[in-house]
Amino acid sequence: MKEILIYVMVGVSSLLIMTFVVHIFVGGMVSPETETTIQEAVAGVLLLLFALAAWDVVRRRRKK
Numbered sequence: 001m002k003e004i005l006i007y008v009m010v011g012v013s014s015l016l017i018m019t020f021v022v023h024i025f026v027g028g029m030v031s032p033e034t035e036t037t038i039q040e041a042v043a044g045v046l047l048l049l050f051a052l053a054a055w056d057v058v059r060r061r062r063k064k
Contacts, residue, residue: 009051018042 019039026035
């Protein structure tokens with residue numbers, strides 16, 4: 001349970017940081033709608049990567 005809480009905290013903080021990085025890089029150069037779309041795409045990719053990492057952890061622990 002403690003491990004799940006840590007994973008959730010790291011995931012949420014990583015998502016916030018990455019969407020802010022997108023804001024810093026493209027904010028002001030593109031329209032706000034485009035910036036939001038890019039942020040959503042980045043967040044989606046990160047969520048997919050987090051899900052794959054969690055799936056791998058569960059798979060490896062079940063083998064033990």
